[in-house]
Amino acid sequence: MSAQAGQKQGAPDELAASAGHETAGRLLLAAVEAFAERGFHATTTRDIAQRAGMSPAALYIHYRTKEELLYQISVFGHQRAIRVLGDASRHGVTVADRLAAAVSAFARWHAEHHTRARVVQYELTALGEEHYAEILTLRRRAGDIIRDLLDEGTAGGEFQVADIRSTARAIMSLCIDVARWFDPAGSDSPEQLGRLYAGLALRMAGAAEPPPGFGA
Amino acid sequence: MSAQAGQKQGAPDELAASAGHETAGRLLLAAVEAFAERGFHATTTRDIAQRAGMSPAALYIHYRTKEELLYQISVFGHQRAIRVLGDASRHGVTVADRLAAAVSAFARWHAEHHTRARVVQYELTALGEEHYAEILTLRRRAGDIIRDLLDEGTAGGEFQVADIRSTARAIMSLCIDVARWFDPAGSDSPEQLGRLYAGLALRMAGAAEPPPGFGA
DNA sequence: CGGCCCTCTGAGCAGCCGCTTAGCCAGCCG
DNA sequence: CGGCTGGCTAAGCGGCTGCTCAGAGGGCCG
Numbered sequence: 001m002s003a004q005a006g007q008k009q010g011a012p013d014e015l016a017a018s019a020g021h022e023t024a025g026r027l028l029l030a031a032v033e034a035f036a037e038r039g040f041h042a043t044t045t046r047d048i049a050q051r052a053g054m055s056p057a058a059l060y061i062h063y064r065t066k067e068e069l070l071y072q073i074s075v076f077g078h079q080r081a082i083r084v085l086g087d088a089s090r091h092g093v094t095v096a097d098r099l100a101a102a103v104s105a106f107a108r109w110h111a112e113h114h115t116r117a118r119v120v121q122y123e124l125t126a127l128g129e130e131h132y133a134e135i136l137t138l139r140r141r142a143g144d145i146i147r148d149l150l151d152e153g154t155a156g157g158e159f160q161v162a163d164i165r166s167t168a169r170a171i172m173s174l175c176i177d178v179a180r181w182f183d184p185a186g187s188d189s190p191e192q193l194g195r196l197y198a199g200l201a202l203r204m205a206g207a208a209e210p211p212p213g214f215g216a
Numbered sequence: 217m218s219a220q221a222g223q224k225q226g227a228p229d230e231l232a233a234s235a236g237h238e239t240a241g242r243l244l245l246a247a248v249e250a251f252a253e254r255g256f257h258a259t260t261t262r263d264i265a266q267r268a269g270m271s272p273a274a275l276y277i278h279y280r281t282k283e284e285l286l287y288q289i290s291v292f293g294h295q296r297a298i299r300v301l302g303d304a305s306r307h308g309v310t311v312a313d314r315l316a317a318a319v320s321a322f323a324r325w326h327a328e329h330h331t332r333a334r335v336v337q338y339e340l341t342a343l344g345e346e347h348y349a350e351i352l353t354l355r356r357r358a359g360d361i362i363r364d365l366l367d368e369g370t371a372g373g374e375f376q377v378a379d380i381r382s383t384a385r386a387i388m389s390l391c392i393d394v395a396r397w398f399d400p401a402g403s404d405s406p407e408q409l410g411r412l413y414a415g416l417a418l419r420m421a422g423a424a425e426p427p428p429g430f431g432a
Numbered sequence: 433c434g435g436c437c438c439t440c441t442g443a444g445c446a447g448c449c450g451c452t453t454a455g456c457c458a459g460c461c462g
Numbered sequence: 463c464g465g466c467t468g469g470c471t472a473a474g475c476g477g478c479t480g481c482t483c484a485g486a487g488g489g490c491c492g
Contacts, residue, residue: 038341039257039342041255042257042342122396125255126255166404166412167412169397173390173393173394173396173397174390174393177390177396178389180389180393181385181389188382193382196378196379199378204416209422
C-alpha cells in the first residue's frame with residue numbers, strides 16, 4: 001500500500017533517502033501519496049503524519065511548513081525526470097535514435113512514477129513564489145533538451161518540422177500528461193507506453209518510418 | 217478581468233446563461249475563475265461570493281454546496297467540449313479531413329477556454345462520487361469520437377496505426393494538456409495551435425503528408 | 433553514572449472553513 | 463393599501479486547519 005509502484009521490495013527509496021533521515025524520508029513518501037490522491041490543499045498535515053505513523057507535531061521537526069514538503073518533492077522529482085531525459089537523449093547514433101530514447105525514457109518515467117509525477121507536474125502552483133520560480137528554471141531545461149534534438153535533426157535533414165518550438169512543447173506535453181491518466185492496473189506497461197510514444201514522437205518530428213519489423 | 221478570454225464584449229456568456237438566473241450565472245463565472253486560479257479545495261465560498269459581488273450566504277440560495285458549483289461547471293464544460301469535437305468530426309470528405317477538423321477544434325477549444333478547461337480537466341477528482349461517475353461516462357464519449365476516426369481511417373488504408381486505442385488516447389491527451397500550459401499572452405493563437413495540432417495528429421495517425429504549400 | 437541533546441508526543445491556540453439562520457427589503461397581487 | 467414572496471445580508475455555528483510548545487524518553491559523551 002505504501003510502496004511506490006515499480007520499486008523493488010526492500011530497496012531503499014531514493015526520494016526517502018534524499019531526506020537524510022529515516023523519519024523525514026517516511027514523511028516525504030507519505031506526503032507524495034497524500035498530495036497525489038487529494039491534492040496539496042486538500043491534504044492535511046495530520047493526514048501526512050498519520051500515513052507516516054507519527055504525530056502531527058513530528059512533521060515540524062524535519063520540515064518548517066507543509067509547503068516545504070511539496071518543495072522538496074518538487075525539486076527532487078524535477079531533477080530526476082530531467083536526468084532521465086538528458087541521459088537518454090545522449091544514447092543513440094542518429095538524432096532519431098536519441099529522440100526516440102529521450103521520449104521513451106521520459107514517458108516511461110511518468111508512467112512508472114505516476115504518483116510522484118502527478119505531484120511534480122500538477123501541484124506546482126501551490127508552491128510559494130520563490131520556490132515556484134526556482135522550479136520553473138528547472139523545467140525550462142527539460143524543454144530545451146527536446147528542442148535541441150529537433151533543431152539538430154531538422155538542420156541535418158533527418159526531421160521535417162515546421163514549428164520546432166511548438167512541436168517540442170507538444171512532445172513534452174504528451175509525456176507529461178501521462179501522469180494524469182496512467183493507471184498501473186491498465187493494459188499498457190510503462191515500457192510499452194515508452195516504445196509507443198517514441199514512435200509517435202518520431203512521426204511528429206517527420207522522421208522517415210523505420211522498415212516493417214524493425215525493433216523488438 | 218472577469219471576462220472570459222475569447223468572449224465578445226457584452227455578449228451574454230453561455231455558461232452564465234445556463235444557470236437560468238443572473239446572479240446564479242455570475243456566481244458560476246466567479247467560481248470558474250477562482251477554481252482555475254487556486255484549485256477547488258483552495259477556493260473558499262467567501263472568495264467566490266466576493267468575486268461575484270455578493271455575500272457568502274447568497275451562494276447557498278442558488279447552489280446547495282460548493283461542490284454543486286463545480287458539478288455544474290463540469291457538466292456544462294464537458295457537454296460543450298464534446299459537442300465541439302463531435303460537430304467538427306463530421307466536417308470533411310476524407311477521414312483525414314475529419315480527424316484534422318476534430319483535433320483542430322478540440323485543441324482550439326482548450327486554448328480559447330483554457331480557464332474553463334482547466335477546471336473541467338483537472339478538478340474532476342474533487343467531485344462527489346456520483347457526480348464523478350456521471351462525468352466519466354461523458355468523457356468516454358469524447359475518446360470514442362477520436363478512436364472511431366482512427367478505426368475508420370485504418371480500415372480504409374488512409375492511416376497506418378499499430379495501436380488504435382493508445383494512439384487515440386495520446387491524441388486526446390495532447391489536446392487536453394493544452395489547458396495546463398496555454399497562455400493567451402504567448403505567441404501562438406488558439407487558431408494557429410489548432411492547425412498545428414491537426415497536422416501533428418495526422419502524422420501520429422500515419423496519414424500521407426499533404427503536398428508542400430498545401431492549405432492556408 | 434550524570435547530564436545533555438535529539439526526536440517525538442499530547443494538548444492546544446488562533447484563525448479560517450462550509451454552511452445555516454433570522455430577518456430586511458423591494459416588487460407584485462388582490 | 464396590506465400582505466406575501468423571493469433574493470439577499472449580517473451574524474454566527476461547530477468543526478477543522480496549520481502550526482506551536484512544554485515536556486517525556488532514550489541513546490551518546492565525558
